[in-house]
Amino acid sequence: AQRVTQPEKLLSVFKGAPVELKCNYSYSGSPELFWYVQYSRQRLQLLLRHISRESIKGFTADLNKGETSFHLKKPFAQEEDSAMYYCALTSRGNTGKLIFGQGTTLQVKP
Amino acid sequence: EPEVTQTPSHQVTQMGQEVILRCVPISNHLYFYWYRQILGQKVEFLVSFYNNEISEKSEIFDDQFSVERPDGSNFTLKIRSTKLEDSAMYFCASSESNLLAHFGNGTRLTVT
Numbered sequence: 001a002q003r004v005t006q007p008e009k010l011l012s013v014f015k016g017a018p019v020e021l022k023c024n025y026s027y028s029g030s031p032e033l034f035w036y037v038q039y040s041r042q043r044l045q046l047l048l049r050h051i052s053r054e055s056i057k058g059f060t061a062d063l064n065k066g067e068t069s070f071h072l073k074k075p076f077a078q079e080e081d082s083a084m085y086y087c088a089l090t091s092r093g094n095t096g097k098l099i100f101g102q103g104t105t106l107q108v109k110p
Numbered sequence: 111e112p113e114v115t116q117t118p119s120h121q122v123t124q125m126g127q128e129v130i131l132r133c134v135p136i137s138n139h140l141y142f143y144w145y146r147q148i149l150g151q152k153v154e155f156l157v158s159f160y161n162n163e164i165s166e167k168s169e170i171f172d173d174q175f176s177v178e179r180p181d182g183s184n185f186t187l188k189i190r191s192t193k194l195e196d197s198a199m200y201f202c203a204s205s206e207s208n209l210l211a212h213f214g215n216g217t218r219l220t221v222t
Contacts, residue, residue, distance in 0.1 A: 036213075042215070043113075043114075043213045043214060043215045044153070044201065044213040045213070046210060046211075046212075049209075049210070086152075086153065088153075090208075090209065094166070095141070095158040095160065095165040095166040095208060096141050096143065096158060096205055096207075096208030096209060096211060097143070097155045097158055097166055098145075098153075098155060098211060099155065100145075100152050100153040100154070101152065102151075102152045103153075
């Protein structure tokens with residue numbers, strides 16, 4: 001079954017601390033993995049996709065096929081990083097349907 | 111930067127009534143989607159639409175739901191006879207290819 005699991009509902013850290021938002025997936029083919037972010041009262045925005053291997057706003061995520069994980073990391077959290085983060089997957093060649101995890105709320109305290 | 115726009119932002123309706131949620135996708139996009147998020151739950155896929163037809167739908171998307179692209183710019187989701195459990199945030203998304211979805215702000219539907 002296709003599934004994305006984000007085990008933490010809430011992650012609370014102090015400003016300047018490292019952040020790791022966990023994401024594990026279950027998919028039989030070759031998935032494309034994404035991280036979306038939703039700031040308060042705003043739309044879901046694409047943060048990262050695994051295929052581009054880029055760093056956005058200091059965040060990085062590496063696809064680990066052996067552990068079926070795509071954890072989101074940032075070495076030094078900022079208050080403006082406080083938001084809801086969703087891990088999602090889709091598959092090349094399909095309709096583009098995204099399967100989302102439950103989401104993790106990141107709270108960065110001053 | 112172009113955006114997906116959704117109207118209304120909040121819709122309140124009585125059980126059994128029909129509702130139409132409206133979306134204007136980004137103009138050069140070819141793939142269109144509806145998702146919903148019940149309060150406290152994950153974002154769930156409802157339907158995808160490409161080349162003027164449904165390309166995939168979930169088990170949530172039953173006979174009560176339909177989608178249309180009536181005029182080449184709007185993309186609508188209709189719920190024929192709303193139930194209490196249809197209360198949710200509904201997100202429209204569009205993409206140029208089938209890989210990078212851009213989301214609207216959502217419509218909060220409240221069924222009373």
